[in-house]
Amino acid sequence: MRAKIAAIEAGGRAQAGVLPFGDAAIDGCLPGGGLPLGRWHEIGGTGLEVETAAAPAAFTALMAAPLARRGEVVWVLRRDDLWAPGLAGLGFPPERLLQVCARDEAEALSVMEDALATVGVAAVVGEVEACDLTAGRRLQLACEKRGAAGFLIRRRPYGGQARREAGGSAAATRWRIASAPSEPPAGEFGLGAPRFLAELERCRGGRTGAWLLEAAQAYEPAAGSYNPSGEMTDVAHPLRLVADLGDRQLAPAQPAHRTAA
Amino acid sequence: MRAVRRLAAVSLEAARLGLHPGQKATDAFALVPELKTAEAEPQADAAALAALADWCVRFSPAVAIDAPDGLFLDVTGVDHLWGGEAPMLADFRGRLAANGLTFRCAVADTPGAAWALAHFGADGAIAPPGGQAELLAPLPPAALRLETEAWAQIERLGLRQLGQLAAIPRAPFGRRFGRGALTRLDQALGREAEALTFRRPATPWFARLAFAEPISALEDMARVTADVTARLCERLETQGQGARRFELAFHRLDGKALPLSVGLSLPGRDAARIAKLFAPKLETVDPGFGIEVVTLSAEAVEPISGRQARLDKAREATVEEGLGPLVDRLTNRLGEDRVWRAAPVESHVPELAVGRARPLAKPSPARAWDPAAPRPTRLFRRPEPLEAVVALVPDDPPTAFRWRGRLHRVRRAEGPERIGEEWWKGQIEDVAVGHLRDYYRVEDAEGARFWLFRAGLYGDPAAPPKWWLHGLFG
Numbered sequence: 001m002r003a004k005i006a007a008i009e010a011g012g013r014a015q016a017g018v019l020p021f022g023d024a025a026i027d028g029c030l031p032g033g034g035l036p037l038g039r040w041h042e043i044g045g046t047g048l049e050v051e052t053a054a055a056p057a058a059f060t061a062l063m064a065a066p067l068a069r070r071g072e073v074v075w076v077l078r079r080d081d082l083w084a085p086g087l088a089g090l091g092f093p094p095e096r097l098l099q100v101c102a103r104d105e106a107e108a109l110s111v112m113e114d115a116l117a118t119v120g121v122a123a124v125v126g127e128v129e130a131c132d133l134t135a136g137r138r139l140q141l142a143c144e145k146r147g148a149a150g151f152l153i154r155r156r157p158y159g160g161q162a163r164r165e166a167g168g169s170a171a172a173t174r175w176r177i178a179s180a181p182s183e184p185p186a187g188e189f190g191l192g193a194p195r196f197l198a199e200l201e202r203c204r205g206g207r208t209g210a211w212l213l214e215a216a217q218a219y220e221p222a223a224g225s226y227n228p229s230g231e232m233t234d235v236a237h238p239l240r241l242v243a244d245l246g247d248r249q250l251a252p253a254q255p256a257h258r259t260a261a
Numbered sequence: 262m263r264a265v266r267r268l269a270a271v272s273l274e275a276a277r278l279g280l281h282p283g284q285k286a287t288d289a290f291a292l293v294p295e296l297k298t299a300e301a302e303p304q305a306d307a308a309a310l311a312a313l314a315d316w317c318v319r320f321s322p323a324v325a326i327d328a329p330d331g332l333f334l335d336v337t338g339v340d341h342l343w344g345g346e347a348p349m350l351a352d353f354r355g356r357l358a359a360n361g362l363t364f365r366c367a368v369a370d371t372p373g374a375a376w377a378l379a380h381f382g383a384d385g386a387i388a389p390p391g392g393q394a395e396l397l398a399p400l401p402p403a404a405l406r407l408e409t410e411a412w413a414q415i416e417r418l419g420l421r422q423l424g425q426l427a428a429i430p431r432a433p434f435g436r437r438f439g440r441g442a443l444t445r446l447d448q449a450l451g452r453e454a455e456a457l458t459f460r461r462p463a464t465p466w467f468a469r470l471a472f473a474e475p476i477s478a479l480e481d482m483a484r485v486t487a488d489v490t491a492r493l494c495e496r497l498e499t500q501g502q503g504a505r506r507f508e509l510a511f512h513r514l515d516g517k518a519l520p521l522s523v524g525l526s527l528p529g530r531d532a533a534r535i536a537k538l539f540a541p542k543l544e545t546v547d548p549g550f551g552i553e554v555v556t557l558s559a560e561a562v563e564p565i566s567g568r569q570a571r572l573d574k575a576r577e578a579t580v581e582e583g584l585g586p587l588v589d590r591l592t593n594r595l596g597e598d599r600v601w602r603a604a605p606v607e608s609h610v611p612e613l614a615v616g617r618a619r620p621l622a623k624p625s626p627a628r629a630w631d632p633a634a635p636r637p638t639r640l641f642r643r644p645e646p647l648e649a650v651v652a653l654v655p656d657d658p659p660t661a662f663r664w665r666g667r668l669h670r671v672r673r674a675e676g677p678e679r680i681g682e683e684w685w686k687g688q689i690e691d692v693a694v695g696h697l698r699d700y701y702r703v704e705d706a707e708g709a710r711f712w713l714f715r716a717g718l719y720g721d722p723a724a725p726p727k728w729w730l731h732g733l734f735g
Contacts, residue, residue, distance in 0.1 A: 048665065054735030055709070058638045072584055083640035083732065084603030084615055085630040090638070094603050094630075098584075098620055100591055101599045111591060120583030179708040179735055181672060190675035191635075191704050194734060219635045 016147030019066060023241040030173070031205035035063065039172035040116075040139050040150030042131070042202075046178045053127060053155040057082060059177040059196050060151045061092040062215050062238045064123045067149060068096040071122030074115040076100045076108050078127055078157065089219045090194075091238050109135050116142035116150055125151040129160070136170030174202035180212055194218050195242065210245040269301035273363070303329065313362075314460045319512045319554050320353060322467045325372075325457035331379075333372050333457050342469070346387050354385065360516055369393045372457055373449030377404035377423075394450055398424030405445040411438065423449075466504060466559035468493035475514055475551025482511070482543050482552070487536040489557045494532035497559065503528030504559035507535055511546055512554040519546050524597065526588040526621040528565050534586060538593045588620045605629050609680055611640065611731065635675070635702050637712040637732030644729035647713060655719040658701040662713070664730055669705040676701030680714075693724075702734070710734035 016038025020027045027033045035041070043056045064073055073096055075082060080101050084094040100115075102108035105128055112126040116139065131139070131152055143150050152171065176199040182192035192214075199210040215238055266286040275296065280289050289296055306329060314324045314332055323335035336349065343349035346368050357364050367378035369388035377397055378386045381404040388396050397404070400423050402415040415438060420426055426434070426446060435443045447453035470489045476482065486509060497503060508522045523538040591600045604618035605627045618625060630636065649663040658674035677699035684692040698714040705711070711733060717726035 048667070049709075049735075052639060052733055054637070054639045054733035056735070058735035061638065074587075081639045081641060083637060085605075085611075085634075085636040086638035086640070086732070086734065088630045088632050089634070089636050091632070095624060097603065098588070099601055099603065100595065102595065103599075107595070111595070114590060115587060118583050118587040121587070179704075179710060181706070181708040182704060182710075184673070191673050191702060191710065194710065195708065196735075197708070219633055 016144075016149075019063075019149070020237070021239060021241070022237045025241055025244045026209070026211060029200060029203060029207040029209045031203070035149070036172050037067075037149045038143050038147040039204075040136075040143050040152055040170070042152050042154060042169060042171040042174040044154040044174070044176050046176060049178065050154075050156050051158055051160075053153050055179045055196060056153045056155075056175075056177045057127075058086075058090060058194065058215075059175070059198065059213075059239075060125055060153060061087045061090050064125060064149070064151060065090070065092045065238050067123040068093050071120050071148075072096055072098055074098045074100060074112075074121055074124045076102055076111050076115070076124065076126040076128075078102060078105070078108055078155070090215060091217050105129055109139070112150060112152075113138055113142040116148045117145045118148075119146060121146070121148050123149045123151065125153060127153045127155045129154065129156050131169065131171075133170065140170045169202075171202070172204050173200060173206075175199065176201055182214075196239075197245075211241055212243040212245060213239045214242045216240045268298075306330075311460070315518050316512075316516050318461075318510065318518065318556065319469075320349070322461070322464060322556075322558060323457075323459045324461075325459045327376070331376065333375070335457070335459070336368070350385060350387060356516075369396075371449060371451045372455050373406065373445060374451070376406055377449055380404060391451075394427065397449060398422060398427070402426060405442065405449060407442055407445060411442060414438070415442070464558050464560060464562070466493060466497065466502075466562050467556065468496070468558075469554065469556045471554045472552070475553045477548035477551045479543060482546065482548070483536075483540055485555050486539050486543065487532070489555050490536045490539070491532040493557050493559055494530045494535065497530040497562070501564055502562050503530045503565035505529075505561035505563075506559070507539075508558050508560065509539055510556045511548070511552045512556070513548065513552055514550045517549070521546065523593050524589070525585075526592065526619065527585045528561070528563050529585075529589075530565070534589075538589060541594065585621065592620075608683065610683060611636070611680070612642075613683075634678075635734070637710075637734045639735070640712075640732040641730070644714070644731045647728040647730055650728040652715075656699070658703055659713070659728065662728065662730075664711075669709070669711070671703045672706050674701055674703040676703075677715075700731070 016036070018030070018032040018034030018036050020034030030036065043060055044050070045053050045056045049055050067073065075097055077099060078101070082099065084097065087097065088094045100111055102111050108126055108128050109131065112124050115121050115124045139150055139152070178197045180195040180197040182195050184190060184192035193216050195212060195214045197210070198213050200208050202208065217238055268280060268282050268284045268286060268289055270282055271280045275293070278293050280293065280296070286298065310326055310328070310330070310332070314326050317324045317332060317334055321334045321336050321339045325333040327333055336346070340346045340349045343352055350366065350368055354366065365379045365384045367375050367382060367384075367386045367388070369375040369378055370390060370393055374388055374393035374397055377400050378388065381400045382396060386396060401421060402412040402423065404423060405412065415426070427450065431443065444453060448455045468489050470485055470492070472485070476485065489509070490507070504525070505528050506522060506524050508520060510521075511519045513519065521539060521542045523535065523542070525535075529535070588600060600620055601617035602620050602622075604616045604625045606614055606616040607627045608614050614630065616625070645664065647662045647664055649661070649668070650659045651661045652659040656677065658676055659671055661668060661670050663669070680698045680700060682692060682696040696716070697718065698716050700712060700714045703711050703713060711730055713728060713730045715726045715728050717724055719726055
């Protein structure tokens, strides 16, 4: 039945497929059993991260890493502070990354649209403050052209005023990402693998949820080496489920002052 | 020695009164008390000459400046556009006169002969191919572009015409007047080639459209752009070439040339695509009273193989059809410095470790970043200072710090990773222990991960160490 509804919604267009997380708990919430490609996804941060957007960027890079093995990834920035060595450490191939610095919001959105409709581009990440319904719809049409996935990181300029959140959106999913304390293996010093608290706030044709995810392969020598010829090789998704936090509000896991800002 | 003010140039009227360049200003005032003088501005003259050279590109793409007051145009192969050298010269003279310039010009086989005729021969002389010797014969030795002393010496010996000079056997001539005079004579007569420094290297990839009526509407400009592009691209295609850079110039009625250029990441010759790249830039062109000529030149031309469009669509897209055009669209719209690929640079100083490579350039041979070294996803261009840093022991990571007005309690930390400065690149006396950085990766109680460093070492009361935040892991 879900497939039928999806087919009606797609209006006869070919489905671009999905990118499964490889864990039934997450994939079960997403329509089609994975992150839908040929759609765009909205990713936001919490607290100060609304301005710095470090955790959302890291999380997006991890989500887009499997896609980067299929084609180019275009990252549209407003502020040039994305650092490629950090992405390499997360297992994202930096040689597949094309960075574009746009001058303003409208330009960033139009560059995203242009890149999404290009052959050979597997994913487009854009850092913009907000995306209204018209722009969202345009992005959606661009995504459908080639089946590329769009990731829209919502990021407010430094010192900017909070805008009212747009009510509706054409995004397939909306995520809110926060860093979570890492757990190094017992008896080891230092930091463990990076962990993220990922909250799926909205999901078209699916259910919402919240999970604690870990990038288990990050900063390991094997993670950065990838095989350029091995497209579509079946690599495990870089994010591993640590705990299912259910569909409840994240009040206990999230101290009040982080959400207050 | 006192500086003597001399005349640098005189007007026609002044020349008629017997004044000449190089004359002392006091002498000139004695002769003509009502003389008006103005300070010579050699730099402004040079700039005006350069502007005139740019204007002359409408006649030939190969224009060389002959400082301080001359221009050479290589009209080989372009005169047929006017129907011959004489109509071309007439058009040239008409347009220069319309701009209110005083000038003399001549056409000849060699730059030397043309220079001699323009300076000492009949104005507007056209030497027939191979016939410059007769025209040069009655000219004075000064027409050889020699130093004043050199030609004065020749004249003192009674040789007052180039014809007499040409009759002297080469060996005695060379011995008597020096190698330079012989070279100049050979260059004028075409016995020796002369290299001119063209203002821009002459490109054979050049197309030009002139209009019967000046145009100024945006649609017209777009149409002529498409036409001139199609014309040049057709030639490129028949020769199996592609270009990386196209320069379009709109020549206005008032003599200004407005240049536009687009670059391609891969050499190309697809006229429709190139015209489309020009389209958004046309709005910036101010047509003034109208545009009468448009020229297009291709640069960085290299052979490209004509590839057949793919028959099987299922295969993976090639760079030529997907990413190449995208990169071109973006670079031409946003600017070249706004589209890049991060390239590794072999430096252990974090902010120097990433360079910008052209999007479709070959990967740099530098070693890639070590994925095992944890590096932040976001790096601040300049590190942000941290306040209220509590570190229990020197060389220990801090236990708490304040950043952007908020206190962060450190839960876990890793480090230090010591990064020194690149002392081998600067002056040795600039190297200081204060430039040493100890990097720590810390995680606060809420899970946010930071990359911070301490600059300097403890124990130096003059320069206490400072703490900075350099990046965020997320």
